[in-house]
Amino acid sequence: MFVSKSKNKSGTFSVRVMEKRRGQNVVIRSFGASSDEDEVACMMAAAKEYVQRKTGRYYNLFNPVPQVSIDEFLSGLSNSQVSVIGPELIFGQLYDMIGFVRINDEMFRYLVISRLASPGSKLHASDYLLRYRGVSCDVGKIYRHLDKLCVREPNDDGAGLKDAVEQVTFQHCLSAGGGSVDVVFYDITTLYFEASKEDDLRRLGFSKDGKADCPQILLGLLITRDGYPISYEIFEGDLSEQRTFVPLLQRAERKFGLGRPVVIADAGLLSKANIKALSSEGYGYILGARLRNESAQIRERILSMNLDDGDVRTIHKDDGTRIVVSRTEQRRKKDAYNRARGLDRLRKRVTSGKLGKKDINNRGYNKYLKLSGKMEVSIDMEAYEQDAQWDGIKGYVTNTALPDNEIISQYASLWMIERAFRMNKTDLRVRPIYHRLRNRIEGHICICFTAYVIQLELERLLKAAGSSITVNRAREIVKNMYRLKYTLPYLITENEVILNMDDEQQELYDLVNAWSQR
Secondary structure, three states, X not given: OEEEEEEOOOXXXXXXXXXXXXXXXXXXXXXXXXXXXXXXXXXXXXXXXXXXXXXXXXXXXXXXXXXXXXXXXXXXXXXXXXXXXXXXXXXXXXXXXXXXXXXXXXXXXXXXXXXXXXXXOHHHHXXXXXXXXXXXXXXXXXXXXXXXXXXXXXXXXXXXXXXXXXXHHHHHHHHHOOOOOOXXXXXXXXXXXXXXXXXXXXXXXXXXXXXXXXXXXXXXXEEXXXXXXXXXXXXXXXXXXXXXXXXXXXXXXXXXXXXXXXXXXXXXXXXXXXXXXXXXXXOOEEEEOOHHHOOHHHHHHHHHOOOOOOOEEEEEOOOOOEEEEEEOHHHHHHHHHHHHHHHHHHHHHHHHOOOOHHHOOOOHHHHHEEEEOOOXXXXXXXXXXXXXXXXXXXXXXXXXXXXXXXXXXXXXXXXHHHHHHHHHHHOOOOOOEOOOOHHHHHHHHHHHHHHHHHHHHHHHHHHHOOOOOOHHHHHHHHHHOEEEEEOOOOOOOOEEEEOOOOXXXXXXXXXXXXXXXX
């Protein structure tokens, strides 16, 4: 490719870019014709620049590149050439290294990283993608993408992308946890919707978020003893918590071949049906006990133990299970404080005269209410004082042969799953949910679940390195990590460079980059 300047019969000069093809000179582009020397010079300069940008070969030793000052080069840069690269450098690398890169879905990747960097609505995600990733994506496209993320067939254990995400998560869990899963923790929470109408999935039920007037769903989560999530499932909002327990375990066993790990769950999942199902399926279990719901004989036996701080006792039951009972002074103080606070609130409600017969039930501290005289509601102080003897006492039901202290120690790790729910609700803003269609709800939960796995891994890396950077701080500083794309004068190749980072940013980048290089 070369520049041709030829004189025409009219006396003008034509400037063209030519290329020799099969022995013939072919016009690639014409830059015009003129008899004015200045115009011809401008056309020649434009033609030479065109050749340089197309081939990079025009300027050489005999025709050197014109010198451009640094000020001239910098003045040619624009905001469009600077972009935020932090979320991709940090969260994107973690996404790939955990194994989610095997999920061939670019939009899913964008949505997960945006959930980590700047959690919010799907409209917010659309704005984020345009501002930080330069990806133009209207919210309608995101909704349509959610429609196909987790398409579920009736009685299907896998739900499209959900199944793929859980498989990646489980493999990561095995590699990080020593190659086996011998203990799993299960718990359930509620997620409410900003809506007034119910449907087949979103139902009114007991809300753990204090949103009794909002339809909700139940979200069950299964994690390992190291806190790594394995699987999750959503259920109808009015379903009993106890009925979600065994189905999710069975699905996880079919998906991952879990075998028979010891299952740990709180007292809310304790029921005769669950215990029977777990025993018949060969699961070992440790469940929080509802000691005051036990028989009078067992209750009397527990109270007669006169447990001191740190004491642990075992009661063997006729069904082959045992109840491990412990007492701590720390728990006693907490129970006493909560009872006193509940009594104060109850007194204020009684004084207000707003309590009636309908309020006398066993919900919370309402169990201290009684009817007296002319159907007047009052507080049963005798019942309140009797409850003090249970302060500090905690029980666990198990069918395992584990030592008593290990039973208590294992159950104590249940806080990790409560923390998982808290992080999803606060850090990742999994709720409130504004979607209506089940596929979109499934897709939203799948995105948040994936983001949580990445956030958990980042937290683990920071803790292992002894870094003072928190996950929330990391979320902030990645938004100020920039990349510059530029083209040097008279060259065709676009280059890019990550701009210098401050100490915190560099520490975070080095930590994640070192892990990705393993």
